[in-house]
Amino acid sequence: MTLVRSAVNLSDGRELIYFDERPDSGRTKYQDTRELPPPPPASQLRYDPLVDEWVAVAAHRQTRTFLPPSDACPLCPTNANFASEIPAPDYDVVVFENQFPSFSYREVPGGEITELTDMVPVRPGLGRCEVVCFTSDHNSSFGALPPSRVRTVVDALADRTAEMSELPGVSQVFPFENRGVEIGVTLHHPHGQIYAYPTVPPxxxxxxxxxxxxxxxxxxxxxxxxxxxxxxxxxxxxxxxxxxxxxxxxxxxxxxxxxxxxxxxxxxxxxxxxxxxxxxxxxxxxxxxxxxxxxxxxxxxxxxxxxxxxxxxxxxxxxxxxxxxxxxxxxxxxxxxxxxxxxxxxxxxxxxxxxxxxxxxxxx
CATH class of the missing domain: 3.30.428.10 (HIT-like)
Structure with missing residues (x-):
């Protein structure tokens, strides 16, 4: 199976990429009709000298979408009643820049600050965070996917890993999935994420x-x-x-x-x-x-x-x-x-x- 990769931009400038299992899907003809605010600024990294680790401070994530009803799910395809993050009416696998990223290359707040104390330097949380939707079926799960779709997901993650590894300052690319409210998911739709870290995680x-x-x-x-x-x-x-x-x-x-x-x-x-x-x-x-x-x-x-x-x-x-x-x-x-x-x-x-x-x- 040869995947068809096609990219569009959402109304706020974020990138969205369709990974289609068949050609001529026509998904890129659908435009994002929402009026969105500009993406938030990059987070801030603060160094913890006691354990030699960097901590990201991303206050804008406090406002991210939290367990919406199924008819307002931002990861479902767009329909006549609700415009979601995915403009097309259907998809196989789709990847897009997170609206509430932990790391990004957007404007850095307080960019003039270089340290909080002489022991705690501060730097921009530069990097990239993406959302990976495994299926357009809101009520499905990764475990319910056929092996062919798992292969599509793996190919999409490989594509994103290769591209994100080339971004300036990226130290590691980390794809992952959280499943279940017990874990702390904020969206029920089957999905994962990819973090391009600006530092090597602990x-x-x-x-x-x-x-x-x-x-x-x-x-x-x-x-x-x-x-x-x-x-x-x-x-x-x-x-x-x-x-x-x-x-x-x-x-x-x-x-x-x-x-x-x-x-x-x-x-x-x-x-x-x-x-x-x-x-x-x-x-x-x-x-x-x-x-x-x-x-x-x-x-x-x-x-x-x-x-x-x-x-x-x-x-x-x-x-x-x-x-x-x-x-x-x-x-x-x-x-x-x-x-x-x-x-x-x-x-x-x-x-x-x-x-x-x-x-x-x-x-x-």
Whole structure:
């Protein structure tokens, strides 16, 4: 299948890209008829010297759309009664710049400020945030997509990763999906997001430190490749696998139910996947999602996060993989990040990873 990629601009200047599974869809002839205010200014990054991390301050996100009724969903196609973010009356997969971005290249507020104290420098939150709509069906879910549509999504994410990685100042491109009100979604329509970060996020920085240490100790071996090989050999935490991918519960899983899906070949990011690897991902991922929903007989809230290599220094240490996890620890209980996790970043797991793996295998 050859995707047809076509771009338009919304009435406030933001870019929208259709990824069509058939030619001549004619979607670009539909124009955004709304009168929108200009996009908000870029956020502000403030440095926290106590932990050597940058924190984004994006006050404009306080006004973002919050759980609207289905007939006013901004991610549904436009119809005669409601003009949404997508001007066309239907679509396959669509990507557009977030109206309430955490990072952007818009005007920077208070650009003259360079520091709050001599310990806290400030810089613009330059980058890009996009929304990815997986289907025009408001009542669907990622797990209900056919494998062919998953392939379309993967191709769209690869396209956006390649383009966003070329933007000035971008350190890492992060595609992800939040599902469920328990996770904190503000829109029910099946969708994900892509962040082009202006700094290396804390988890990635920690993974790079560990990968670099392992490479130095082992004469250049890749840490994630060795972890994956060890899990494949142990088998006890492997959920499912095919010719190109393995899905397993990490031995030190932080979340009650956590699975990582990794290609058998070390690649830096989604654009580096072959056609065969892209085709093989969908059936395995859908299988894992169905197992998540089957655990307690109801839709599982989850976060699905693509970990890709950084754009600059340390890129050779990266190993593309998808992290899927849920905060649900039992049918009627959630895992709250309380004192130890929230204040100290020290996780205490409620479910033994081997038990979680067995439960997921049994939930086929």
């Amino acid at each position: 988890r990635t920085a920690a993974m790079l430190r560990a990968a670099r240490k392992h490479a130095e100790k082992t004469g250049g071996r890749n840490l994630y490749a060795d972890v994956l090989a060890a899990e494949q050999a142990a088998k006890v935490r492997v959920i499912a696998a095919n010719e190109h991918w393995t899905a397993y519960v990490p031995a030190a899983a932080r979340w009650p139910f956590e699975v990582q899906l990794a290609p058998h070949r070390q690649v830096a990011d989604l654009p580096a996947l072959t056609d065969e690897e892209r085709d093989a991902f969908g059936p395995l991922y859908l299988d894992v999602l169905h197992r998540f929903d089957g655990l307690f007989g109801k839709p599982m809230p989850y976060i699905s996060a693509w970990h890709q290599a950084v754009v600059g220094e340390g890129r050779d240490l990266g190993y593309l993989h998808l992290q899927l996890f849920s905060i649900r620890r039992a049918a009627d209980k959630l895992k709250y990040l309380a004192g130890s996790e929230s204040a100290m970043g020290a996780f205490v797991s409620d479910v033994v990873p081997e038990k979680a793996a067995q439960m997921l295998r049994d939930a086929a």
